[in-house]
Amino acid sequence: MDYKVKDLSLAEQGKKQIEWAELHMPALMEIRKQFEAEKPLKGIRISAVLHVTKETAALVKTLKAGGAEVALAGSNPLSTQDDVAAALVEEGIRVFAWKGENENDYYNNIKEIMKYEPQIVMDDGGDLHAYIHENYSGKLIGGTEETTTGVIRLKVMEEEKVLKYPVIAVNNAFTKYLFDNRIGTGQSTIDGILRATNILIAGKVAVVAGYGWVGRGIAQRLRGMGARVIVVEVSPLRALEAVMDGFDVMPMSKAAEIGEIFVTATGNINVINKEHFLKMKDGAILANSGHFNVEINVKGLREIAKQVRTIRPYLEEYTLDNGKRIYLLADGRLVNLAAAEGHPSEVMDLSFSNQALSVKYLIENKDKLEPKVYNVPQEIDETVAMLKLRGMGIELEPMTKEQIEYMKQWRYGT
Incomplete structure (x- = not known):
């Protein structure tokens, strides 16, 4: 065939x-x-x-x-x-x-x-x-x-x-990367979360793991919709950038206790792990925007859950032994493409x-x-x-001949 x-x-x-x-x-x-x-x-x-x-x-x-x-x-x-x-x-x-x-x-x-x-x-x-x-x-x-x-x-x-x-x-x-990774993923990730849950973003504490171009876009657009955003980073340079962009930065061990929406965008494995699930609030929502479904330890979540229910398409409820409920979107896969239509x-x-x-x-x-x-x-x-x-019907400003020549020389200064 x-x-x-x-x-x-x-x-x-x-x-x-x-x-x-x-x-x-x-x-x-x-x-x-x-x-x-x-x-x-x-x-x-x-x-x-x-x-x-x-x-x-x-x-x-x-x-x-x-x-x-x-x-x-x-x-x-x-x-x-x-x-x-x-x-x-x-x-x-x-x-x-x-x-x-x-x-x-x-x-x-x-x-x-x-x-x-x-x-x-x-x-x-x-x-x-x-x-x-x-x-x-x-x-x-x-x-x-x-x-x-x-x-x-x-x-x-x-x-x-x-x-x-x-x-x-x-x-x-x-x-x-300036447009697809940042702007596209920022919008489509939120689209996937909303289609799967229909929750209100405004007022929620959102935790974004990773502040690369994808994480930047997600964090910015979550904030734009009224979320209070925390960034989790391993890189000192990116963590500093997130702080200077106005976000709180802390380890996942601390963010797990106060977050209500979690989005992973790191490209790495087990960014949200068993010990984090156990610290989370009742009703915490987990989504992934990294390429592979390894960033949220889904296997570990299943191991510590006493009950799993499908609430609606791409929304699973995991009830832990402590009675708290955690909601996983799209089985931990790319939420923007699994629960929505992508960029x-x-x-x-x-x-x-x-x-x-x-x-x-x-x-x-x-x-x-x-x-x-x-x-x-x-x-x-x-x-x-x-x-x-x-x-898009947008025109650029052309340089004059004088400006072109000026950019080619080194003698003129102050």
Whole structure:
């Protein structure tokens, strides 16, 4: 089979969803026009492990417009939008993804997309890159990586000198992390929490673990909705930044006693652990925005719970021996994609424009790049920004000839 999705009859609704996304992704649509005319990806096979959302569909259709053959699997068992997956199959994309995959399904789907012997791979989280290095002997032109967790894994592979092909860290582009990680995750995380719980944010004590770009965005938007926000950090630099941004900073051991909403965004394991659960208030809500479901020790929570109930979709109640109830959202997985729809299309316009142009760059430079992790070239970053501004109807102030010349000299001073 060239696909495995939940229900092909959902395709018509999926097409409408994709149309809605494309309406709000002007930069990517401009790139698609260029790809259709120039066919820079002609004859290239691409296998991708990405969240199968309407925005991803807009990217995949752009790659196809550029001449590529694409196979797609989901990068999280709960993030696939089944109507979008069905619509992509009808577009001629080999899709192996559905919402509610188990772990075995997840890795089998990665195996399926690698059967097409891709020349380029695209990943979100690093599982595809890891699978290739452990199980695949074919030669690749290169790959891309969408998120912080995956870039961290790839940098370790580079340091250990096991990386087999060049990878462009799309996550490290200014037009990715400043907007996708910070603004996109900030909004979509709260969207997921509200869809799962319908609680009032205002007045609550919210604890954000991690003050990277994702944590910054979540903390800022929780505060904007009236929450009293505490930040938990291990880095002295980021902790200092959080303090200077006006947030309280303390260890999780203290925050656990006073928090009412907890959100993890660290990329690390067991950030909220058994000893923290036992200190929490009755009714505490736990959500994760990191890529993998390891930041909240879900296994440990189950071990100390005497009763577990599903209250509503993506909301589970854990009653502890001390009688307190803790509420876990989306089984500790990415709350913004599991309980909601992920980032708004306007933000993913930037991220996926970087992805499309990075794939083109890999092909154009296939004999020049070493097996290393590369940042997105500045030219691509600035092109994406300009395309986005143009799509928003915003003009830049041009420099005069005098100003250009002034910036090229060193003699004039005070």
